[in-house]
Structure formats: structure tokens, C-alpha cells
Amino acid sequence: AQSVAQPEDQVNVAEGNPLTVKCTYSVSGNPYLFWYVQYPNRGLQFLLKYITGDNLVKGSYGFEAEFNKSQTSFHLKKPSALVSDSALYFCAVRDGKGSGNTGKLIFGQGTTLQVKP
Amino acid sequence: DAGVIQSPRHEVTEMGQEVTLRCKPISGHNSLFWYRQTMMRGLELLIYFNNNVPIDDSGMPEDRFSAKMPNASFSTLKIQPSEPRDSAVYFCASSSRTGGSTEAFFGQGTRLTVV
Numbered sequence: 618a619q620s621v622a623q624p625e626d627q628v629n630v631a632e633g634n635p636l637t638v639k640c641t642y643s644v645s646g647n648p649y650l651f652w653y654v655q656y657p658n659r660g661l662q663f664l665l666k667y668i669t670g671d672n673l674v675k676g677s678y679g680f681e682a683e684f685n686k687s688q689t690s691f692h693l694k695k696p697s698a699l700v701s702d703s704a705l706y707f708c709a710v711r712d713g714k715g716s717g718n719t720g721k722l723i724f725g726q727g728t729t730l731q732v733k734p
Numbered sequence: 735d736a737g738v739i740q741s742p743r744h745e746v747t748e749m750g751q752e753v754t755l756r757c758k759p760i761s762g763h764n765s766l767f768w769y770r771q772t773m774m775r776g777l778e779l780l781i782y783f784n785n786n787v788p789i790d791d792s793g794m795p796e797d798r799f800s801a802k803m804p805n806a807s808f809s810t811l812k813i814q815p816s817e818p819r820d821s822a823v824y825f826c827a828s829s830s831r832t833g834g835s836t837e838a839f840f841g842q843g844t845r846l847t848v849v
Contacts, residue, residue, distance in 0.1 A: 661825070707777065722829070
């Protein structure tokens, strides 16, 4: 079955330090992977995606993520965290089997990122 | 484009009443998703449509929930009768299959409170 796991409920980092938010996935076909961010009382905003090609993908606000097929992971990273990065982050997967971009889009439970000054 | 538009933004209703949530997807998008977000259960996929056809409604919690997409520019999620445990934020999202674009774009959500 298709699934996404975010093992950490919360990640705390100091401003200026690198951050990593973890995500692992399970799909039967090729994975289409996504990261979204949610600020309080707002909808989810798309950050970046992996479909195919280079395993390191870059997205909005300086975020990047690395696709690792052998570990079925897609961890979100940023070299230097900002206080304004504090938010709820969601990893999501869409099964690329068949027509690829028409399958269900499943989200992880979310990880709260807290960046302290 | 104005993005995905949901209405109402907030809804407070009494237990037993019918509630209808509305969504207008981004023009040209062919997939539409309905999600429910709660503290306890996170972000749950309720149902999704491709080309106005329901593909997977396995996430719909009970027969009290129903969703329709009569055309490419409008969808509704109905709860009848509503119960306090239905209180949550309901999100609609849409995505396109053209041009290699696969990410979904979310509306601002409808915060439902059933008292």
C-alpha cells in the first residue's frame, strides 16, 4: 500500500544551523515525491518535487531535498535555517505507476520545525 | 489565476444539520482532492477525482459524507447529518496532468465546527 512516514513530530534547530526533516515512503511504482509547508491558519504551499532525474532537487526559499531510492527516503534540507522557516512541513507521495500523475496523493503526518534565534 | 477557491472559510453548525463545502479548482486542472485535517489524525485524503470522475473514495469516513464534481470547475463535499467529531479543517486541492506538472495546489480550507 502507498504510504509516507515522517518519524519526527518536531525538529528544533538554531537559526543559521543546517536543518533536516526526514521522510520515507512506500509505493508500488515509481514515486513522485513532494514537500509542502503550512503556516498557521493557512493552506499547504508547494516547496519542491522529485519526479525523475537528478536525485538532489531544489525548491522555494532555499530548501532542497535528496531522493534516495535504496533507502526509500526523501529528506528535506536547508543549509542555514531562518526563524521564519518555523512551520509545519509535510512530505507527500504519488504513485507514478501507469499514467503517473493521476494517482492519489498521500501525505505524511507532518513535522513541526521550530527555529530558535 | 486566483488559485483554488473554497467556501465558506468558516462554518459553525449544530449537530444533525447538513453541511456543504464548496471548491473551485484551478482552471485546466483535471485532478481534484478533498482532505480533512485534524490534530489527532493529521491530513487525511477523503476522496479524489480525475476528469470529474471519483477514482478513490476509500477515505470517506462514513455514509454521512458524500462528494460530487458535476463539472470541471466545481466540487462539493456534503456531510449529512453532521456530528461534533466532524469538526476539522477541510481542504480542497487540484493538480494538472499536462506539461509534467504533478504537484497539487491547495485552497485556504474551510474550518468546520459542529456544536
